[in-house]
Amino acid sequence: MEKRFFVEGSDKIDVGSKIILTEDEHTHLSRIMRLRVGDEVECFQDGSDVFVCKILMETKTATTLEVLDSYPCLANPKVDITLFQALPKLDKLELITQKLCEIGVSRIVPFYSKFCIAKPNEQKVERLKKIVVSACKQCGRTSLLQIDLPKKIAEILPMLKNFDFVLFANEKEDAKNIGSALLDMGKEIKGKKRPSIAYVVGSEGGFSPEEIDTLSKVCTSVSFGKRILRTETASIFVASLLCGMLEV
Amino acid sequence: MEKRFFVEGSDKIDVGSKIILTEDEHTHLSRIMRLRVGDEVECFQDGSDVFVCKILMETKTATTLEVLDSYPCLANPKVDITLFQALPKLDKLELITQKLCEIGVSRIVPFYSKFCIAKPNEQKVERLKKIVVSACKQCGRTSLLQIDLPKKIAEILPMLKNFDFVLFANEKEDAKNIGSALLDMGKEIKGKKRPSIAYVVGSEGGFSPEEIDTLSKVCTSVSFGKRILRTETASIFVASLLCGMLEV
Structure with missing residues (x-):
């Protein structure tokens, strides 16, 4: 789960959607993990599936991702x-x-x-x-x-x-x-x-x-x-x- | 268990025994908890009963206790x-x-x-x-x-x-x-x-x-x-x- 990023809000995300990371997550992705355009990462919203994404664009202040695929999260509590x-x-x-x-x-x-x-x-x-x-x-x-x-x-x-x-x-x-x-x-x-x-x-x-x-x-x-x-x-x-x- | 002190070693301790606390425990008793001659505290050795003690003597560097009573420790693991x-x-x-x-x-x-x-x-x-x-x-x-x-x-x-x-x-x-x-x-x-x-x-x-x-x-x-x-x-x-x- 090393390259997983959290997406605020509950806007519906599907394959093909674009995601703009919050500042915290952008900083983590670009400065700490040093990931670059083309790299693959995972994203999630509260309670969502896991979204497999590609980095589309990276500036000093923002990262934009595109959703390539998704799969169900099996790790959520069942009780x-x-x-x-x-x-x-x-x-x-x-x-x-x-x-x-x-x-x-x-x-x-x-x-x-x-x-x-x-x-x-x-x-x-x-x-x-x-x-x-x-x-x-x-x-x-x-x-x-x-x-x-x-x-x-x-x-x-x-x-x-x-x-x-x-x-x-x-x-x-x-x-x-x-x-x-x-x-x-x-x-x-x-x-x-x-x-x-x-x-x-x-x-x-x-x-x-x-x-x-x-x-x-x-x-x-x-x-x-x-x-x-x-x-x-x-x-x-x-x-x-x-x-x-x-x-x- | 607030006033409980640890006694190093395995010398047999009985009612009437005198105990001299180690430096750490002495400091805790006298400087932090500010207990004085006549106060009652509890002591224990590794795996021992609990000893009910009275403070007999207190100097700048040492505390001496006398054991008044003892009771079995029920809190030790049974497995x-x-x-x-x-x-x-x-x-x-x-x-x-x-x-x-x-x-x-x-x-x-x-x-x-x-x-x-x-x-x-x-x-x-x-x-x-x-x-x-x-x-x-x-x-x-x-x-x-x-x-x-x-x-x-x-x-x-x-x-x-x-x-x-x-x-x-x-x-x-x-x-x-x-x-x-x-x-x-x-x-x-x-x-x-x-x-x-x-x-x-x-x-x-x-x-x-x-x-x-x-x-x-x-x-x-x-x-x-x-x-x-x-x-x-x-x-x-x-x-x-x-x-x-x-x-x-």
């Missing part, structure tokens, strides 16, 4: 998995974003909980989007991992009801281990064409007792065993289990 | 999982070390393969040891994740024969998905008191065709599906699946 992540510090959210994109998660919904330390801003969303595009190029998927703007905890509660199964990483939970919860989940979603699964992970400070109560009522609480995982480790750990077992 | 990791760049090996310690892996054996870029040195081992101690404090285990000195690929081949089950993350493998390989493994190791499992992951450059041939002969080759994972993602992904499903 919709959404992480509801209580906002961690930025470097952790960046790591989570990169790893979950590779592993096969579809969407991250960051939210504020009582003990969150991090404060969000617009710039971060832009930065995370770049990480997503880069991870898509790395792993081969064309459907971007979607990252919502941060929500309040009260806003996510009704959203959780729309999923076929919701796991809640509850560090206070001694009973149900994640391994057996996942086997139960497998039975429950069996036969569904494209199941939707969500999981909820706390920030560095964890959840307040009231938040744990509220979340426990709408989610299946699970324990990760006897070790306490950092927030970013927990999010990657559960993503791996879900995507690995469900062959996402 | 022996070893990662054979073709040497990646240092920042990736650091991330793998931290995450695998939390998730529950017992040992990492770095090794050289044909396409490795990274070169090892002694300093790195010291640095990785610090990451391990810190991750143990975070997640609550007392048994350190063991990190071997880097080996040659020819040296690891006979080692792989000593495990009950060995997985090989083979990006050329289209057949067996990791999810179903793990279910097979579960049947195979069922009833074993303390099964030992290994898995082999390539570096950024992957393996040469000859290396893939050799490893395929002594391991169960598995595919991770249609996406290509970075080396550190692959190592964390498989650790999560193994530790989650086996309730390590």
Whole structure:
């Protein structure tokens, strides 16, 4: 996937279409990868097929490509998995974003909980989007991992009801281990064409007792065993289990 | 686990024993956490119980503790999982070390393969040891994740024969998905008191065709599906699946 470039927007692209790369992608193609007129590259839009292109024209500021062929992208997730992540510090959210994109998660919904330390801003969303595009190029998927703007905890509660199964990483939970919860989940979603699964992970400070109560009522609480995982480790750990077992 | 300190060596420690902290741990206790004579903390040796201690004496250069009580550590891994990791760049090996310690892996054996870029040195081992101690404090285990000195690929081949089950993350493998390989493994190791499992992951450059041939002969080759994972993602992904499903 080394020579793959992202195309913004959702304009229909077909064989014969011309594509003008955004400035970022143009710079990457011409200055870093030093590709020239006539070279072949691949392009994709969010969720599209993969387009095989030839470089038609290259100036200092722009690259124009022509689509020669296309083929379906087999690397896109086959199950919709959404992480509801209580906002961690930025470097952790960046790591989570990169790893979950590779592993096969579809969407991250960051939210504020009582003990969150991090404060969000617009710039971060832009930065995370770049990480997503880069991870898509790395792993081969064309459907971007979607990252919502941060929500309040009260806003996510009704959203959780729309999923076929919701796991809640509850560090206070001694009973149900994640391994057996996942086997139960497998039975429950069996036969569904494209199941939707969500999981909820706390920030560095964890959840307040009231938040744990509220979340426990709408989610299946699970324990990760006897070790306490950092927030970013927990999010990657559960993503791996879900995507690995469900062959996402 | 905030006030937990690591004690070097394997001298037998009992209730009533005196412990003198190493310089690193002393500095952490006195300068960063600002704990004082009479305060209670926890200590551990590699694989030991957890020792509840009181600070007896504190000077500029040393802290002496007295052991008041001890209790068994329930957070230590119950299955022996070893990662054979073709040497990646240092920042990736650091991330793998931290995450695998939390998730529950017992040992990492770095090794050289044909396409490795990274070169090892002694300093790195010291640095990785610090990451391990810190991750143990975070997640609550007392048994350190063991990190071997880097080996040659020819040296690891006979080692792989000593495990009950060995997985090989083979990006050329289209057949067996990791999810179903793990279910097979579960049947195979069922009833074993303390099964030992290994898995082999390539570096950024992957393996040469000859290396893939050799490893395929002594391991169960598995595919991770249609996406290509970075080396550190692959190592964390498989650790999560193994530790989650086996309730390590």
